[in-house]
Amino acid sequence: MNISRIAFYSLLLIGTSGCGRYVPAVAPEKMAPAPAQNFTVAPMNDGVLFAFQSSSDDVRGRPLKSLEGYRLYKKNLTQDDSGIFRKEGYNLVTAILDNHLAALTELQDRAKASGKNPNNVSVPPSLTKFTYKDTSLTRGQSYAYRLVGFNQGGVEAEIDRVVQIDFDGDNSTITQLR
Numbered sequence: 001m002n003i004s005r006i007a008f009y010s011l012l013l014i015g016t017s018g019c020g021r022y023v024p025a026v027a028p029e030k031m032a033p034a035p036a037q038n039f040t041v042a043p044m045n046d047g048v049l050f051a052f053q054s055s056s057d058d059v060r061g062r063p064l065k066s067l068e069g070y071r072l073y074k075k076n077l078t079q080d081d082s083g084i085f086r087k088e089g090y091n092l093v094t095a096i097l098d099n100h101l102a103a104l105t106e107l108q109d110r111a112k113a114s115g116k117n118p119n120n121v122s123v124p125p126s127l128t129k130f131t132y133k134d135t136s137l138t139r140g141q142s143y144a145y146r147l148v149g150f151n152q153g154g155v156e157a158e159i160d161r162v163v164q165i166d167f168d169g170d171n172s173t174i175t176q177l178r
Contacts, residue, residue, distance in 0.1 A: 031058045032157035033067050033149030039161045041145075043172035047135035048165055054098045054128045055149065059157055066152040069097040072132060077142040077164070084144045084177065085162060093134055093145075100127040137167045 073090035108118035
């Protein structure tokens with residue numbers, strides 16, 4: 001009887017020892033990166049140069065937990081193309097990998113190990129700044145580009161950066177739409 005009483009109380013203790021907090025699951029797309037910061041596009045004689053800084057927050061405004069990188073998509077525009085914000089018709093130009101979160105985690109772990117506050121560390125700015133030059137353009141053609149962040153598992157953010165380029169070398173017209 002003593003053993004069964006111990007077993008009963010052990011099971012009771014295990015069953016009621018949870019923290020009592022329920023945390024609802026968060027969909028991966030809600031944890032996707034916020035749009036890239038300081039997004040610029042500069043015309044060049046032989047193409048366009050994209051520059052941006054990675055976001056440190058997710059689309060909810062909370063610190064990012066996962067970031068794999070950014071994808072740059074391009075679409076050839078026609079005179080009557082009104083679907084610039086729709087994802088259809090865009091082709092992947094490049095994927096730019098971003099490992100600043102991995103570096104930040106490593107720096108935070110080192111800070112913890114040495115007894116310092118891990119919230120006071122940051123990565124060098126060079127790990128969060130990116131450029132890409134697209135030279136596969138034709139003079140006189142109009143293009144739309146989308147720059148979208150993606151996190152673990154390839155889940156893309158719903159919010160992206162969109163730009164239209166009427167390419168004419170150094171004299172290109174660039175319109176940032178979002």
